[in-house]
Amino acid sequence: MMRTTFLxxxxxxxxxxxxxSDTGSEEAAVEEEHVxxxxxxxxxxxxxxxxxxxxxFRALTSRETSANLFLSxxxxxxxxxxxxxxGSENAQRQLYRALRYHxxxxxxxxxTLKDLLATVNSSGKGLSSAARLxxxxxxxxxxxxxxxxxxxxxxxxxxxxxxxxxxxEINDWVSQQTGRKVQQVLTKGLPxxxxxxxxxxxxxxxxxxxxxxxxxxQQDFQVENGAPVRVPMMQQDNYPVKMGVDSDLSCxxxxxxxxNDVSMFVFLPDDVTTNxxxxxxxxxxxxxxxxSMALQPALVSLTLPVLRLSYSTDLLPLLGDLGLNDWxxxxxxxxxxxxxxxxxxxxxxxxxxxxxEGVQYPSAVLxxxxxxxxxxxxxxxxxxxxxxxxxxxxxxxxxxxxxxx
Numbered sequence: 001m002m003r004t005t006f007l008x009x010x011x012x013x014x015x016x017x018x019x020x021s022d023t024g025s026e027e028a029a030v031e032e033e034h035v036x037x038x039x040x041x042x043x044x045x046x047x048x049x050x051x052x053x054x055x056x057f058r059a060l061t062s063r064e065t066s067a068n069l070f071l072s073x074x075x076x077x078x079x080x081x082x083x084x085x086x087g088s089e090n091a092q093r094q095l096y097r098a099l100r101y102h103x104x105x106x107x108x109x110x111x112t113l114k115d116l117l118a119t120v121n122s123s124g125k126g127l128s129s130a131a132r133l134x135x136x137x138x139x140x141x142x143x144x145x146x147x148x149x150x151x152x153x154x155x156x157x158x159x160x161x162x163x164x165x166x167x168x169e170i171n172d173w174v175s176q177q178t179g180r181k182v183q184q185v186l187t188k189g190l191p192x193x194x195x196x197x198x199x200x201x202x203x204x205x206x207x208x209x210x211x212x213x214x215x216x217x218q219q220d221f222q223v224e225n226g227a228p229v230r231v232p233m234m235q236q237d238n239y240p241v242k243m244g245v246d247s248d249l250s251c252x253x254x255x256x257x258x259x260n261d262v263s264m265f266v267f268l269p270d271d272v273t274t275n276x277x278x279x280x281x282x283x284x285x286x287x288x289x290x291x292s293m294a295l296q297p298a299l300v301s302l303t304l305p306v307l308r309l310s311y312s313t314d315l316l317p318l319l320g321d322l323g324l325n326d327w328x329x330x331x332x333x334x335x336x337x338x339x340x341x342x343x344x345x346x347x348x349x350x351x352x353x354x355x356x357e358g359v360q361y362p363s364a365v366l367x368x369x370x371x372x373x374x375x376x377x378x379x380x381x382x383x384x385x386x387x388x389x390x391x392x393x394x395x396x397x398x399x400x401x402x403x404x405x
Contacts, residue, residue: 046388047285059321072202078131086336126206130177208358215356242295312349
């Protein structure tokens, strides 16, 4: 809410711009007073988990600037919050800062997160996630920690026996938690010297409110420094969206409604480029909440790639980028083990699918829409739970041709 908003109406073009300084334009430009956007424990927690997710996404994209990348940040928040319960007061304080909990002032923080996780994983929203800690048995583990996490989140940390049996058990548990959609979260065994291992995974397949009449039609997708690739696309005329143009970020933004109060935001750069650093740096819970209120309703000819993707990575190397270098050197997980324990991996895997089906058809309009929103070049998108504002999923697509499950 700290940015200046300009609403422009031009013949057949619907757009809006944000600027951080007065441009001298004759259009009305009113600096808005700061308004508290997140006023309940649930929305404040949603904002915290989202800001953690945006920071994590920035850390990931800074290391792989030209790759397809995907995260389900809320599942990572869940497993790292479980881990924080095993730390000293100092360790918990450092983790809370990285997780963006430090400003919440919520005496029921753990219960608020538990309720939020239950809400976003509820039937109909399309998300199923898994988050659990695994640790080597040789650490002489403290059972009080196991009980505390199980009582709070309904999942008990697990002691590892060592060997291939551990890998199968972890993969089977994640598969069961995600309706058998996320398979092989581990493709190789954990090292026998492993300390504490965090596992987080998520599957998302939300349904559209408005269906697409065409799905799977092969069309061109522009890639940077290469010939176009042919990928399956979904297309529909007179599709209801909220949209606008951000001239500062050189992109067009669309919010597409999904079922059960979930929506997809698509950030489409003006040019064919994988350099979306400026856009990624702008992403915060507050900015996206502003978008949800400022984007304008429109009927467009909408074209989207059909997404079927799987992505996995170890997120541990990114924690230093989140301000946790000191914590990594001295983790103080004293409530987990009588011996020195260290987090040695954060294995994260996500799977996502989209399909043309929806619960309603577009409104019958005699004249086709003059506005076109064609997602046929690299783009950034996010999936958001609207009531809480929680970020469920975020991704960068540079070449959908190579996406597989």
